[in-house]
Amino acid sequence: YLTSSPTNLGSGLRCSVLLSLPLLNMAGRLEGLSHRLNRSGLCLRGPLGDSAYPFGCMYHLSNQITLGATEEDIFEVVQEAADGLILAERRARETISGDELYRLTDQIHRAEGILRCGYILTSGEMTQLLGLLRLGAAMDIVKGIRVETITTLLSEAMPACLVSGSETPLKGETEKNIFRAALVRKTLFGENSVG
Numbered sequence: 001y002l003t004s005s006p007t008n009l010g011s012g013l014r015c016s017v018l019l020s021l022p023l024l025n026m027a028g029r030l031e032g033l034s035h036r037l038n039r040s041g042l043c044l045r046g047p048l049g050d051s052a053y054p055f056g057c058m059y060h061l062s063n064q065i066t067l068g069a070t071e072e073d074i075f076e077v078v079q080e081a082a083d084g085l086i087l088a089e090r091r092a093r094e095t096i097s098g099d100e101l102y103r104l105t106d107q108i109h110r111a112e113g114i115l116r117c118g119y120i121l122t123s124g125e126m127t128q129l130l131g132l133l134r135l136g137a138a139m140d141i142v143k144g145i146r147v148e149t150i151t152t153l154l155s156e157a158m159p160a161c162l163v164s165g166s167e168t169p170l171k172g173e174t175e176k177n178i179f180r181a182a183l184v185r186k187t188l189f190g191e192n193s194v195g
Contacts (some may be wrong), residue, residue: 016062017082022135023092024085025057026104033085041065042081047134057131058154061085093139108136116189120174121181123158130154133188145188153187 034044043064059084063074096104111132115121115127121129134150136142154162157180163170165183170176185191 013066013074014062015074015078016060017078019059019061019082020057020087020131020134020138021059021085021089022057022131023096024089027092029088030059033088037061038064040077040081042078044085057135084171105136105141106112108132108141112136112142115184116191118181118184120177121184122177123180126157126180126184127154128182130184149187153184156187157183 021030030044037044041064042061044059044061046059051118063069063078066074069077107165111129115126115129115133130150130153131146133142133148134154137145137147137150156165159176162176162180163184166179170179
């Protein structure tokens with residue numbers, strides 16, 4: 001195929017999977033896993049393109065190599081790597097115990113408290129706190145909040161969606177951050193009106 005980018009030579013197929021990997025991230029295991037994946041022609045990074053700043057502990061896994069590989073080969077390699085990362089994250093969730101579990105539970109409930117009571121919430125702080133809350137909901141540490149609600153909120157409370165969802169124009173970052181905090185409170189806890 002013709003392409004303007006040499007990285008897209010060959011099939012040109014870019015296959016990616018969005019994965020939630022909070023415990024692997026907290027354990028510091030993603031850097032080593034990322035290096036191993038790179039040697040296999042795969043890339044693990046945050047959805048905004050930076051592995052140092054994951055979006056609520058969400059990561060994109062994608063292929064880097066398209067030349068000499070069929071679409072089926074690419075899909076199979078990405079699927080196999082995704083399955084391995086999911087399994088490693090599940091094992092980390094199942095085996096966490098003792099003081100580590102107490103510290104994690106504390107972090108999750110602190111995040112819940114800030115999200116419930118915070119008046120100003122930046123998008124960066126929100127993604128980190130919602131990432132912890134999402135983990136808490138998935139591990140049944142937090143009751144009454146669905147993982148799907150948090151996942152949807154992660155995109156709805158980002159700047160572009162936030163501005164389009166406001167009935168009145170939001171002037172400046174502070175107004176956006178106040179509106180975001182109110183949206184989070186209303187969506188997760190049914191508290192306070194938005195706007």
